[in-house]
């Protein structure tokens with residue numbers, strides 16, 4: 001049962017991220033169950049998890065609908081938050097850097113030395129997961145769990161994924177990540193803070209044109 005539920009969760013997540021289930025649309029639980037050849041129970045379990053991911057929302061007595069894509073205003077708000085915590089955290093990570101954290105940062109960067117050449121859903125998903133892991137790692141290394149939990153709660157990578165899935169801008173992202181990691185590894189707090197700030201500003205500016213008002 002657990003395996004079925006996890007599998008349904010994975011498939012439903014992909015359907016939402018790919019916009020096979022359109023943003024803001026009602027989810028037909030029986031229809032999904034039929035499509036995936038499972039009973040309604042694992043679909044309901046998956047929807048409960050997706051609700052905590054911010055990808056679906058419960059409609060009182062009426063089931064679930066997919067959440068809307070972020071608007072320009074919501075992206076601005078989200079990035080204002082990220083700009084307040086992540087450059088600071090990158091600076092902090094640089095000031096407390098250890099041999100173990102250098103290895104962890106290098107290992108994460110090595111998972112994507114360049115952008116995936118194929119532009120299919122799975123490779124884009126892997127790249128987005130790498131981006132999420134790197135930002136998470138830097139926050140973790142900075143050592144403040146409250147900040148880390150607040151960041152996780154935004155689900156910023158899932159939201160960005162839905163907006164940006166059909167446009168690709170990986171090369172810049174990789175260069176910006178390298179600049180931030182290089183500064184952290186060299187214990188250069190000022191440069192780490194600046195590199196993270198620039199990366200987030202560029203990332204916001206890449207997303208904004210893709211969003212509606």
Ligand SMILES: [Zn+2]
Pocket residue numbers: 131135173177199203
């Ligand atoms: Zn990034």
